[in-house]
Amino acid sequence: MSAARARRVLISGASGFVGARLARRMIERGDEVHVIERPRHGAAAPWRTAEVMRELRVHTADLLDAEATRRAVAVARPEVVLHFAAHAALPQEIDEMEIFLNTVQPLVNLAAASAGCALFINAGSSSEYGYQTQPMSEASLPDPTRVHDIAKLAQTLYGTYAARFKGVPLVTLRLFSVYGPFEHGRRLIPRLMLSALRGQPMKLSSPDVSRDFIFVDDVVRAVEHCMDQGAGVEGSVFNLGTGIEHSIREAAELVESIHGRPLPLEWGAVVRQPWDSPRWVADTTRQTEVLGYTAQTSFRDGLAATYRWFAEHIHRYEEYGQHH
Numbered sequence: 001m002s003a004a005r006a007r008r009v010l011i012s013g014a015s016g017f018v019g020a021r022l023a024r025r026m027i028e029r030g031d032e033v034h035v036i037e038r039p040r041h042g043a044a045a046p047w048r049t050a051e052v053m054r055e056l057r058v059h060t061a062d063l064l065d066a067e068a069t070r071r072a073v074a075v076a077r078p079e080v081v082l083h084f085a086a087h088a089a090l091p092q093e094i095d096e097m098e099i100f101l102n103t104v105q106p107l108v109n110l111a112a113a114s115a116g117c118a119l120f121i122n123a124g125s126s127s128e129y130g131y132q133t134q135p136m137s138e139a140s141l142p143d144p145t146r147v148h149d150i151a152k153l154a155q156t157l158y159g160t161y162a163a164r165f166k167g168v169p170l171v172t173l174r175l176f177s178v179y180g181p182f183e184h185g186r187r188l189i190p191r192l193m194l195s196a197l198r199g200q201p202m203k204l205s206s207p208d209v210s211r212d213f214i215f216v217d218d219v220v221r222a223v224e225h226c227m228d229q230g231a232g233v234e235g236s237v238f239n240l241g242t243g244i245e246h247s248i249r250e251a252a253e254l255v256e257s258i259h260g261r262p263l264p265l266e267w268g269a270v271v272r273q274p275w276d277s278p279r280w281v282a283d284t285t286r287q288t289e290v291l292g293y294t295a296q297t298s299f300r301d302g303l304a305a306t307y308r309w310f311a312e313h314i315h316r317y318e319e320y321g322q323h324h
Helices: 016-028 047-055 066-077 096-113 147-165 188-198 215-230 248-259 285-291 297-318
Strands: 008-012 030-037 057-060 079-083 117-127 168-173 178-181 214-215 237-240
Touching: 008 016, 008 066, 008 214, 008 237, 016 030, 016 047, 016 215, 016 285, 030 066, 047 079, 057 066, 066 096, 079 096, 096 147, 096 237, 117 147, 178 188, 178 215, 178 297, 188 248, 188 297, 214 297, 215 237, 215 297, 248 297
Parallel strands: 008 030, 008 079, 030 057, 079 117, 117 168, 168 237, 178 214
Antiparallel strands: none
8 A cells, every 4th residue: 555645544433542543643644534433312422533523524333233334334435444443441341241242243343344445453452461471472372351351352353363264354453551642531641640730639559550551643653554564464463562561650750750740649549450460561573573563652752742632631521520
């Protein structure tokens, strides 16, 4: 694929955190950007895409509805499909059948409808690896600790199956801990930002829990890289991380440094969760050597950019007040 030529790109999950950044970048590239949105039934328009809505071609379909998905894709005729719709991995999500249905079925339906596209990128998750004591490679034996993680693993396995046996040119990018503008307000980095900008007390577990934090714009650049590289990676799974581990204490200290004042953090106020694995860092060997991509943004630079964005858009997070 040529980087210069405008393409028809279809994004699922464009109203979400990563999807919204992807939609903006595809518009900047000059691509013809189509998005699939579920029927709103009176719900408010998605705020993350409100500013660019006039530049998006919106198709209304529930990805759980195979026929509606097929019709939407037939109208969009995408050359590239970016499947970033996801079931939120939040503690209050406890309906196991719903988690499976909303994680796996959308990919089954969208992949079936998109068999004629040139490239299909599926968003996986590092949570598929579960409990690990070493850096996670694509060959690591998964040891999921939550139903959500099992569902994401099933999604990835189906994607590989669709690439091998159904002719879908699909590649899965296994995202590690993505952070940045537009992230959900109950996630770690947004909560640190709200703690800094509002002086809002924040309860945390162990400061030694670590993650491989990757800035959202590096994820977007990796997607672009796949699009511009063209064929050759279909059926593959690639970690998408930095290969560098940072503890939550380091994250908090960096935010305090950027903010210029201490944050009202309450360490040990939350029980350490069973999914907080001893190690949580990507082995980026295949990402670098096969995919040919390396994340570019340092953790400090990414946090500083995120802090500036949150300072400007703090009103978007009014619902995450003191009682959260």
